[in-house]
Amino acid sequence: MCIKGFFMFKYIFSLSPSITSILVGIFLQKMSTFMTLPFIAIFLANNTNLSPTKIGIIIGTAPLAGICSSFIGGYLSDKLGRKNILLLTVFTSTLILFSFFLATQIANMEIKIFTFTILCVFSGISSGVYEPVATAFLSDLAPPSLKGVIFQLRYFSLNFGAAIGPMIGLLLNSNGVGISFLYAGFLYIIYFSVFFILMKKNIHSVPTFSGKRHSFKESCSIIVHDKKMLYLILSCILIIFCYNQITTTFPQIMNQEVKNGIEYYSYFLTTNGILVILLQGSLYRVTRKIGLLKSLILGSALLAVGFLSLTINLNSIFILILSVILITSGEILVFPISNELIDTFAPPHMRGAYFGAASFKNLGSVLGPIWGGFLLTHLGSSFLFVSIAIISLIAPFICIAGQKEKGLSKLRV
The missing domain is CATH 1.20.1250.20 (MFS general substrate transporter like domains)
Incomplete structure (x- = not known):
C-alpha cells in the first residue's frame, strides 16, 4: 500500500516547467516561513522585555494580515495576471527576509520591536497573496485530468516545507539568531531568477480566459x-x-x-x-x-x-x-x-x-x-x-x- 501511495509522484516528471516551478515556490514559501517564524518569537523573548502575550500579538499580525490581503491579491491576479503578482510577491518576500536579518542588528529596543511588527505584517501580506494566486495559477495551467493530482502535490509541498523548515532553521540559528533570514533570502533570489526565466520562456503556455x-x-x-x-x-x-x-x-x-x-x-x-x-x-x-x-x-x-x-x-x-x-x-x-x-x-x-x-x-x-x-x-x-x-x-x-x-x-x- 505504501508503494502504491507514491503513484501520483510519477506525474512530477510529466508536468510542465511552469507547474513544477510553482510547486517548488509553494514549498520554498512554506519552508522559509517555518525556518524563520518560530525563531522570531525566540529572538523577541531573548532580546526584548516583551511579555509572551505581546510577542504572540506581534507574531499573530502575520496570519491576520494574510487573511485580509488574500482576496485583494487574488482579485489583482485576475486583472493583472498571475505571473506578475507572483513575481512581485517573491521579490517582496526576498526584501522582507533580508530586512528581518537587518532588524536583528538594531540596538534600540523600541525601534527593534516596531520594525519586527511592521515586517511581520508585510510578511503576512506577501504570504497571504502568494498562496491563493499560486493555487489559482496551478488551476489555470493544469490539464483537467491532472487537477486532482496537482492539488495533492501542492498539499504535499506545503507539508514537506513545513516539516523540514524548523529543522533547517534550528541548524542555521545555532550560529546566531537571524542567520536563517539571510539564507532564506538568498534562496528566494535564486527562485525569483529561475521563475522569471521560466515564465519568460513559457509565456505562450500561460492561458488567457475570456469573460468580463x-x-x-x-x-x-x-x-x-x-x-x-x-x-x-x-x-x-x-x-x-x-x-x-x-x-x-x-x-x-x-x-x-x-x-x-x-x-x-x-x-x-x-x-x-x-x-x-x-x-x-x-x-x-x-x-x-x-x-x-x-x-x-x-x-x-x-x-x-x-x-x-x-x-x-x-x-x-x-x-x-x-x-x-x-x-x-x-x-x-x-x-x-x-x-x-x-x-x-x-x-x-x-x-x-x-x-x-x-x-x-x-x-x-x-x-x-x-x-x-x-x-x-x-x-x-x-x-x-x-x-x-x-x-x-x-x-x-x-x-x-x-x-x-x-x-x-x-x-x-
Missing part, C-alpha cells in the same frame, strides 16, 4: 452571493478551527496530563508528517472513486473519530498512534479537496478572487487557539475533544447545504 473583467466591488458582490462558496468557506473555517487544536491546545494537554508529554507530542507530529507522504497517494485514489463531497464527509468523520480517541487514554501509545493515523487520513482527504471544490465553483476568469476569498477559511486558525484555550481552561480536555469531534461531523454538511442541484452533477455527491 469585473471591478473589485463587482467581484465582492459575485462571491458574497455565491452560496456554494460561502457555505464551503464556513465549513472550512469550522474544520480548520478543529484541526488547529492539534498545534495549539493539544501540546498543552500533553504537557500537563502526560509524563514526557512533549516528547510524545513531537513523535505525534513526526508521525503525522511521515503518514502524509505514505498515505496521500492511496487516499487520493479513494477520492476519485467516491467523489469530492463524499470524500469531504469521510475525511471529516475520520477527524472526528481521531479527536474522540484522544479522550480514551493519552498515556497509551496505541491510542496516540491510532489517533494520529485517523487525524492524518482525515486531513489528507479534507484539505486538498477543498481546493478542488473551489476550482469547480470559480469561473476561470475569477479564479484568483475565489481562491483569495477562500483564505478567509484561515479565520479558523485565528479563532481556534482562543476558543480552544477557553474550553480547555474551563471545561477540560475531554470536553474540548468531544466538542471538536461534533463540529467536525457537522462541518461537511454545511458545505453540502450550500449546493444547488445544478452544481451537484459535476461534484458526484
Whole structure:
C-alpha cells in the first residue's frame, strides 16, 4: 500500500516547467516561513522585555494580515495576471527576509520591536497573496485530468516545507539568531531568477480566459452571493478551527496530563508528517472513486473519530498512534479537496478572487487557539475533544447545504 501511495509522484516528471516551478515556490514559501517564524518569537523573548502575550500579538499580525490581503491579491491576479503578482510577491518576500536579518542588528529596543511588527505584517501580506494566486495559477495551467493530482502535490509541498523548515532553521540559528533570514533570502533570489526565466520562456503556455473583467466591488458582490462558496468557506473555517487544536491546545494537554508529554507530542507530529507522504497517494485514489463531497464527509468523520480517541487514554501509545493515523487520513482527504471544490465553483476568469476569498477559511486558525484555550481552561480536555469531534461531523454538511442541484452533477455527491 505504501508503494502504491507514491503513484501520483510519477506525474512530477510529466508536468510542465511552469507547474513544477510553482510547486517548488509553494514549498520554498512554506519552508522559509517555518525556518524563520518560530525563531522570531525566540529572538523577541531573548532580546526584548516583551511579555509572551505581546510577542504572540506581534507574531499573530502575520496570519491576520494574510487573511485580509488574500482576496485583494487574488482579485489583482485576475486583472493583472498571475505571473506578475507572483513575481512581485517573491521579490517582496526576498526584501522582507533580508530586512528581518537587518532588524536583528538594531540596538534600540523600541525601534527593534516596531520594525519586527511592521515586517511581520508585510510578511503576512506577501504570504497571504502568494498562496491563493499560486493555487489559482496551478488551476489555470493544469490539464483537467491532472487537477486532482496537482492539488495533492501542492498539499504535499506545503507539508514537506513545513516539516523540514524548523529543522533547517534550528541548524542555521545555532550560529546566531537571524542567520536563517539571510539564507532564506538568498534562496528566494535564486527562485525569483529561475521563475522569471521560466515564465519568460513559457509565456505562450500561460492561458488567457475570456469573460468580463469585473471591478473589485463587482467581484465582492459575485462571491458574497455565491452560496456554494460561502457555505464551503464556513465549513472550512469550522474544520480548520478543529484541526488547529492539534498545534495549539493539544501540546498543552500533553504537557500537563502526560509524563514526557512533549516528547510524545513531537513523535505525534513526526508521525503525522511521515503518514502524509505514505498515505496521500492511496487516499487520493479513494477520492476519485467516491467523489469530492463524499470524500469531504469521510475525511471529516475520520477527524472526528481521531479527536474522540484522544479522550480514551493519552498515556497509551496505541491510542496516540491510532489517533494520529485517523487525524492524518482525515486531513489528507479534507484539505486538498477543498481546493478542488473551489476550482469547480470559480469561473476561470475569477479564479484568483475565489481562491483569495477562500483564505478567509484561515479565520479558523485565528479563532481556534482562543476558543480552544477557553474550553480547555474551563471545561477540560475531554470536553474540548468531544466538542471538536461534533463540529467536525457537522462541518461537511454545511458545505453540502450550500449546493444547488445544478452544481451537484459535476461534484458526484
